[in-house]
Each structure stands twice: as C-alpha cells, then as structure tokens.
Amino acid sequence: xxxxKARAALRTSARLSAELLLIFAMxxxxxxxxxxxxxxxxxxxxxxLLTTLTWPVARxxxxxxxxxxxxxxxxxxxxxxxxxxxxxxxxxxxxxxxxELTDGVVDGIQKLREWAAGPPLNxxxxxxxxxxxxxxxxxxxxxxxxxxxxxxxxSTVVNGLVTAVLALFLMFFFLKDGxxxxxxxxxxxxxxxxxxxxxxxxxxxxxxxSFVRSQAAVGLLDAVLIGLGLWIVGVPLVLPLAVLTFVSxxxxxxxxxxxxxxxxxxxxxxxxxxxxxxxxxIIVVVQQLEGNVFQPMIQSRGLGLHAAxxxxxxxxxxxLAGIVGSLLAVPIxxxxxxxxxxxxxxxxxxxxxxxxxx
Numbered sequence: 001x002x003x004x005k006a007r008a009a010l011r012t013s014a015r016l017s018a019e020l021l022l023i024f025a026m027x028x029x030x031x032x033x034x035x036x037x038x039x040x041x042x043x044x045x046x047x048x049l050l051t052t053l054t055w056p057v058a059r060x061x062x063x064x065x066x067x068x069x070x071x072x073x074x075x076x077x078x079x080x081x082x083x084x085x086x087x088x089x090x091x092x093x094x095x096x097x098x099x100e101l102t103d104g105v106v107d108g109i110q111k112l113r114e115w116a117a118g119p120p121l122n123x124x125x126x127x128x129x130x131x132x133x134x135x136x137x138x139x140x141x142x143x144x145x146x147x148x149x150x151x152x153x154x155s156t157v158v159n160g161l162v163t164a165v166l167a168l169f170l171m172f173f174f175l176k177d178g179x180x181x182x183x184x185x186x187x188x189x190x191x192x193x194x195x196x197x198x199x200x201x202x203x204x205x206x207x208x209x210s211f212v213r214s215q216a217a218v219g220l221l222d223a224v225l226i227g228l229g230l231w232i233v234g235v236p237l238v239l240p241l242a243v244l245t246f247v248s249x250x251x252x253x254x255x256x257x258x259x260x261x262x263x264x265x266x267x268x269x270x271x272x273x274x275x276x277x278x279x280x281x282i283i284v285v286v287q288q289l290e291g292n293v294f295q296p297m298i299q300s301r302g303l304g305l306h307a308a309x310x311x312x313x314x315x316x317x318x319x320l321a322g323i324v325g326s327l328l329a330v331p332i333x334x335x336x337x338x339x340x341x342x343x344x345x346x347x348x349x350x351x352x353x354x355x356x357x358x
Contacts, residue, residue: 047170219249
C-alpha cells in the first residue's frame with residue numbers, strides 16, 4: 001500500500017468533508033432564516049401556486065389585447081367567484097339535508113347502542129350511561145386544555161385567512177407585473193448571473209405550472225372515480241362530495257383523509273353500515289391507486305422526476321414539516337432538479353466536434 005497515495009486520499013477526503021460541512025452549515029442558516037420569515041414566505045408560496053393555476057387565463061386575455069391590470073383583475077375576480085361557487089356547491093346541499101343527516105346520526109347512534117347491547121358484547125344501558133358519565137367527567141376535567149385548543153384553532157383560522165388574503169393580493173400583482181420581473185432582475189444582476197438566474201427562474205416557473213396541473217389531474221381522477229362509486233352505491237350528496245375530493249387533493253394526506261371521512265360518515269348516517277363499509281373500501285382502493293399509480297405516473301411525466309423520487313420526497317417532507325412539508329415536497333424536489341440540471345449543463349465539457357474524414 002502506497003503511503004503517498006494514502007496521504008493524498010486522506011487529504012482529499014478531509015477537504016471534501018470540510019466543504020460538505022460548510023455547505024450543510026449554509027443550508028442550516030438558510031432554513032433558519034426561512035423559518036423566521038415564514039409568515040411572509042408562506043403567502044408568497046401560495047400566491048405563486050395560485051398564479052401558476054390562473055396564469056393561462058390571464059395570458060389568454062392579454063394576448064387578446066386586454067391591459068395587464070384589467071386582465072389580472074378579471075382573473076382574480078373569476079377565481080374568487082369559482083372558489084365561492086365551490087364552497088356553495090358543498091355547503092348548500094349539506095345545509096338543505098342537514099335535518100335528514102341529523103336524524104340519521106341519531107338513528108345510527110341508537111343502532112350502535114342496540115348492537116352493543118346484544119351478543120357478543122352484551123353491554124347494558126347502565127354500562128353505556130356510566131361510560132358516558134365518565135367521558136363527561138373527563139371532558140370537564142380537561143376543560144382548560146379544551147379552551148386552549150379552541151383558542152389555538154381560532155388563531156390558526158385567523159392566520160389562514162390572513163395568508164389567503166395576502167396570497168390573493170400577491171396573485172393579482174404576479175398576474176399583472178409578472179412578465180416584467182425577469183427583465184428587471186436581469187438588469188440588476190452582474191455578469192453571467194444576469195443570464196443564469198432568469199433562465200433557472202423560467203424553468204422553475206414551468207415546473208411549478210406542471211406541478212399544479214398534475215395535482216389538478218390527480219384530483220379530477222379521484223373525484224370522478226369516488227363520485228361514480230358513491231353514485232352506484234346510492235349515497236346522497238354525490239356532487240358536493242366529488243367537489244370536496246377534488247379540492248382536498250391539493251392538500252396531501254390530510255385532505256384525502258378528511259374527504260374520505262366525510263363520505264363514509266354520510267354513507268353511514270344515510271344508507272347504513274353496509275354501504276358505509278362499501279364506500280370505505282372504494283375510497284381505500286382509489287386512494288391506493290392515486291398514491292401508488294396515478295400521482296407518481298402523472299407527476300413523473302409532468303415534472304421529469306422518477307416516481308420513486310416523488311414518493312420519497314413526499315415522505316421526507318411530511319416527516320420534516322408535516323402537512324406543509326408534504327404539500328411543498330414535490331415542487332421543491334422538482335425545483336432542485338431544475339437547478340441541478342442547469343448547473344450540470346453549464347459545468348459539463350462541450351462535446352467534441354466531429355472531424356471530417358479526409
């Protein structure tokens with residue numbers, strides 16, 4: 001074993017380790033700064049995602065001669081109308097049948113009590129009453145924590161409303177002045193950064209658009225398949241549940257769980273336990289197809305990422321930052337791939353020109 005080669009390998013390993021430590025330290029500082037500025041960064045991210053969704057309409061109007069401000073205003077108002085319409089589409093049928101649903105819930109509870117009183121459980125009414133009294137006592141003991149939880153929930157709702165309002169305003173300004181941003185940025189940057197950063201930003205914008213469109217396609221598939229299943233079973237409120245499924249597809253994991261829970265609950269109180277189990281089976285099958293087939297295939301084609309990379313990114317994002325991490329994991333991975341591919345293109349050796357044979 002050559003001592004000279006060993007020392008050279010050790011020096012190279014030490015230099016690489018020091019460089020990697022510096023890179024990780026820089027990333028840690030960047031993430032810390034991002035966390036400190038999250039109240040501004042999160043509305044900015046939501047505004048960008050909404051802009052990628054609504055930009056094709058604004059671009060169409062601008063190409064037809066509409067002024068940028070008028071096109072942005074029209075698209076923003078249209079987006080608000082669609083959002084309000086979606087909420088109304090879900091809320092109005094549910095409110096109109098709230099009495100039937102309430103009676104169904106009461107009947108369902110009564111059926112559960114009768115089932116529990118029979119074999120094999122043989123739980124008497126006195127035991128059920130005692131359990132309910134115990135639950136009430138525990139609820140009273142935990143009143144302080146309940147109040148704090150409610151206050152936290154109200155604060156979360158308020159923060160969500162503030163984020164939504166800021167995101168809408170940012171979407172309007174992005175739709176209005178977005179095309180002027182990159183030329184302005186190129187004039188502010190020195191040297192080749194004036195070319196590199198706008199190029200990467202353009203590719204990143206295209207990638208974000210592909211992400212939003214792929215999420216919409218996955219949500220549409222979920223809504224159609226689950227809606228057909230609910231219609232075949234005979235569950236009421238099929239259209240509101242399908243719309244809820246489509247909207248919930250933009251919030252990974254929690255959105256699917258929430259939409260599925262609502263569908264199963266409505267099937268239980270309106271059609272009974274058997275149909276509720278059938279609906280649960282339909283939702284589980286569709287969600288498995290979405291998570292393991294539809295979403296990886298559609299997003300891998302639209303974003304240029306392998307399906308395994310998307311699955312790992314969602315898992316890592318969820319473990320690091322919960323729901324928000326799951327929501328942003330795929331676009332962040334796609335943007336990292338955009339930067340990596342551009343850097344690799346710039347650093348690669350030019351291919352040798354073919355020499356003419358004499």
